[in-house]
Amino acid sequence: MNLIIRENVQAHLKELEDWLAQTREEPLEDMAGFFSARLEDYEEHMSLWKEAYRRFADFMPKGPMKVLDLGCGTGLELDECFLRNPELQVTGVDLCRDMLEKLREKHGDKQLELVCADYFQYDMSRSAWDMVISFESLHHFFPEQKGTLYRKIYTGLREGGTFLLGDYIACTPREEELLQQEYRERRSRSRIPPEQFVHFDIPLTLEHETALLSAAGFENITPLDCIEGAVLLSAEKKPLQ
Numbered sequence: 001m002n003l004i005i006r007e008n009v010q011a012h013l014k015e016l017e018d019w020l021a022q023t024r025e026e027p028l029e030d031m032a033g034f035f036s037a038r039l040e041d042y043e044e045h046m047s048l049w050k051e052a053y054r055r056f057a058d059f060m061p062k063g064p065m066k067v068l069d070l071g072c073g074t075g076l077e078l079d080e081c082f083l084r085n086p087e088l089q090v091t092g093v094d095l096c097r098d099m100l101e102k103l104r105e106k107h108g109d110k111q112l113e114l115v116c117a118d119y120f121q122y123d124m125s126r127s128a129w130d131m132v133i134s135f136e137s138l139h140h141f142f143p144e145q146k147g148t149l150y151r152k153i154y155t156g157l158r159e160g161g162t163f164l165l166g167d168y169i170a171c172t173p174r175e176e177e178l179l180q181q182e183y184r185e186r187r188s189r190s191r192i193p194p195e196q197f198v199h200f201d202i203p204l205t206l207e208h209e210t211a212l213l214s215a216a217g218f219e220n221i222t223p224l225d226c227i228e229g230a231v232l233l234s235a236e237k238k239p240l241q
């Protein structure tokens, strides 16, 4: 499938360059603190992707399944997933306790385990997951970090399991370079220690995402749809022969 991520790439890049110039002096915010501070308006802000959440949930099979959601936040994707499949057994991992509390308020009656942790550190081998999912969380990380995470996800999935990703994808290598360069500069200027997570978007192109997933061992890496710039992508772990 040939996805069109942006209709007007040049205009998008120009907008991005202008925005980067305008915000250059703004301090970077701690990742969990960024989302806590915006909790009240968070779901309203994300309502632009309502259709993308619906579509994402459509790609999940019905019936009981063990699902690991990385960066689950307040669970906007889970709202749709539980609606279609109340039998899901979900473990949601997120750095931000406030986001998790909101998710718990909405879905306390479901089979839902919430873990306030960094997903890079989370032990994914605790279960043989049928699916690992993530929506709008992984675009905050560099390719090297994602490569390591994708290998962990691959190992944590059962044979024949699926990784379903919904995320902000860069429309050209130029977008990827521009944002990474700016991010490195801002981190260095503010002397952010390497281990601290701060909020800044550094999406990768679809080609780059696909290459990382493939290097991690995934097969049948398939772009499924693109809605309001959010790309839905599935990748499979080989079934046992």
Ligand SMILES: C[S@@+](CC[C@H](N)C(=O)[O-])C[C@H]1O[C@@H](n2cnc3c(N)ncnc32)[C@H](O)[C@@H]1O
Pocket: 031, 032, 035, 046, 070, 071, 072, 073, 074, 075, 076, 077, 093, 094, 095, 096, 099, 117, 118, 119, 120, 134, 135, 136, 137, 140, 197
């Ligand atoms: C834009 S929100 C997306 C939340 C939810 N998936 C949704 O679509 O509404 C990104 C989430 O990723 C979480 N996050 C970012 N980096 C993380 C990390 N290293 N480990 C765990 N959660 C992380 C943030 O705390 C935040 O809740």
